Amino acid sequence: MQASPQIEPHYIRIGTPGAPKVVFAHGWGRSHRDFIPVAEALAPSIDAYLFDLPGHGKSERPDEPWGTADYAEFMARYVTGALQIPKCVWVGHSFGGRIGLRLGVQSPGMLDHMVIVAGAGVPRTVNAKDRWKRKWNGRKFQKLKAQAGTVDELIELEKRFGSPDYVMSRETGMRDIFVKTISEDQSADLPRIPTPTTCIYGGADTETPPEIGRKIASLVQNGTYVECPFYDHISILDRGRHQIALAIKEAVAK
Structure with a gap:
């Protein structure tokens, strides 16, 4: 890892201790707050950890320009080490989805399931x-x-x-981190992901359009694609929260 491993990321915990662990990771420039409604709705059945990723929200930024592989390594180390969570469901929106896909390759043993919400990581088709x-x-x-x-x-x-x-x-x-991560193409690595993965995308999303979700779902070994008509890149978190909650409920019930 390129940057200091001493970062203490900010997170909040919502739910029931002893219930299945769910880790939430937000999109670029956003914070843990995006997932509070979903976590609160599922509080009786999950033990949720909502993070501010390094450099976002209340978490300090890395000392060096991290790529998503660095973020994934850090999160795997923190979740399994500092928090002593051996297995979890990973829920990532946009940038948090990019990191989840890296985890699926680098640390699949810590993942029971992934829910990728409007996640990036593969290029769109450009005419x-x-x-x-x-x-x-x-x-x-x-x-x-x-x-x-x-x-x-x-x-x-x-x-x-x-x-x-x-x-x-x-x-x-x-x-520096934005420029480094935005250009990453994870297409070649996705077939190595064994973790069951639910991809939820908004039909009106122009930042990570449905095409991206369909690509990711088709490339991972156990991918499922869900499209929510009329939702864009941000409203998928609000108006689409019930679909996200359903995917998490199904994941922890297995």
């Missing part, structure tokens, strides 16, 4: 027109960036050409 547009925009951004005379001008360019997460990563001091 020739969109590829050309991305390439053209990238070149234009780099040209204008070189001409920017002030930080304010650079920030305005980033807002014009970059995603909201890319823009926010400057404000949070996480740009």
Whole structure:
């Protein structure tokens, strides 16, 4: 691992001690709060640990630019070591889903089941027109960036050409980690995941569209794909919370 292993991640615990363990990991730039409604709804039947991933929420950032493999190694060590949880259900939204997929390869023995909610980790299909547009925009951004005379001008360019997460990563001091993790393609590793995996995606999600979920579900050995029509990347956590809760209930009942 590249960064200090002494990070003490912030987490809250909701549920019933002695019940099946469920670990929740949020998306990029978000926090444990996203999963509180689901954890509270299932509190009588699970023992839930809701984390702020390193660099997010109340958890300090790594000393070095971690990739998702580093995050997975850290979380495996903390969950099984510091918390003494040998087996759990992993529930990850977006970035937390990326980390879950890494865990499925690196530490499958700690996982009873994974619930990947709008998770990233594999590239979407891009047609020739969109590829050309991305390439053209990238070149234009780099040209204008070189001409920017002030930080304010650079920030305005980033807002014009970059995603909201890319823009926010400057404000949070996480740009290096964002750039490293966003480009990762886990496609080749996914067939090595033996853990039963439920992939839940919103039909209106433009950040991690249904195509991504179908790819992941088809590549892992025991993947199931569930689509929630009309939900986007964030509303899947709210309006789709009942589907997430159902997937967790089914996982812990096995």
